[in-house]
Amino acid sequence: xxxxxxxxxxxxxRVAAHAEVWYDHSMKVYLTGPITGSTDDAILSxxxxxxxxxxCDADVIDPASLxxxxxxxxxxxxxxxxxxxxxxxxxxxxxxxxxxxxxxxVILANFLSADHSSIGSIGELFWxxxxxxxxxxxxxxxGNVHDHAMINALASSITHTLNDxxxxxxxxxxxxxxxxxxx
Numbered sequence: 001x002x003x004x005x006x007x008x009x010x011x012x013x014r015v016a017a018h019a020e021v022w023y024d025h026s027m028k029v030y031l032t033g034p035i036t037g038s039t040d041d042a043i044l045s046x047x048x049x050x051x052x053x054x055x056c057d058a059d060v061i062d063p064a065s066l067x068x069x070x071x072x073x074x075x076x077x078x079x080x081x082x083x084x085x086x087x088x089x090x091x092x093x094x095x096x097x098x099x100x101x102x103x104x105x106v107i108l109a110n111f112l113s114a115d116h117s118s119i120g121s122i123g124e125l126f127w128x129x130x131x132x133x134x135x136x137x138x139x140x141x142x143g144n145v146h147d148h149a150m151i152n153a154l155a156s157s158i159t160h161t162l163n164d165x166x167x168x169x170x171x172x173x174x175x176x177x178x179x180x181x182x183x
Contacts (some may be wrong), residue, residue, distance in 0.1 A: 027058040027173045029144075030104035032125070033111060034118035035064060046110050046162055053166040054108075057175040061100050063093070093120075101127050106156075106172045108165055111139040111146040122151065129154045134172050138165035 031047050043064050051060045071106065101107065107128045109121055128135050134156040139146050141160050152158060157168040170177035 012067075027106075027175070028061055028104045028126075029054050029058045029169055029173075030061045030101050030107045030124075030137060030167055031064070032107060032109045032121045034114050034116070034121060036118070036120065037116060046112070049162055050108060052165055053163065054169060057170055058105070058173055063097050063100060070083070075114070094123075097124060098127050101133060102131050104128070104133050106169050107133055107135045108169050109135060109137045110139065110162060110165065112146055112162065114139070114145055118147050122146075125154050136165050136172070137167045138162055 027161065029050075031050060033043070033046065035043055047062050047064055051062070054060055101124055107180075109125060111118065111121070125135055125137075135154050136157045136159065137146070137151070137155045138161065140160050156172060157165075157170050159165040167177040
């Protein structure tokens with residue numbers, strides 16, 4: 001019986017320690033959208049706006065704030081060293097972004113004005129789904145290359161403006177989105 005009591009005391013102490021961390025947990029939003037073949041302005045401008053709309057209520061995880069390669073590398077002839085360097089960079093991005101997505105509470109995927117499919121973003125959406133992280137997709141209602149049955153099925157919400165996407169993100173997080181909705 002004393003072993004059971006001691007086990008309960010140990011478990012209670014662990015729960016109390018984790019509860020303190022849980023209450024201190026800030027919500028995290030992971031941003032994804034096309035990078036390859038996009039201009040720096042197209043990559044960064046929507047992310048800055050999303051950060052402004054969300055950052056008061058949640059931490060923003062933006063992999064584009066780290067070094068990225070937007071070149072169309074598949075069109076370039078490369079030697080073995082360049083091919084290896086590109087593969088190593090890809091492995092780093094895959095491992096890093098998968099961990100970042102796993103730490104997120106919701107994913108915001110912006111595909112507005114996308115003129116080609118974003119393979120990296122699509123992969124990130126499937127990781128998020130596998131990790132049970134809710135997904136908000138922002139895209140045009142008609143004519144967007146990312147309007148696909150499988151991608152739509154992953155979404156917790158599909159919106160058609162960045163403001164509406166940020167509202168959906170904050171609603172999923174249980175935060176007040178009134179200020180954004182009125183903007």
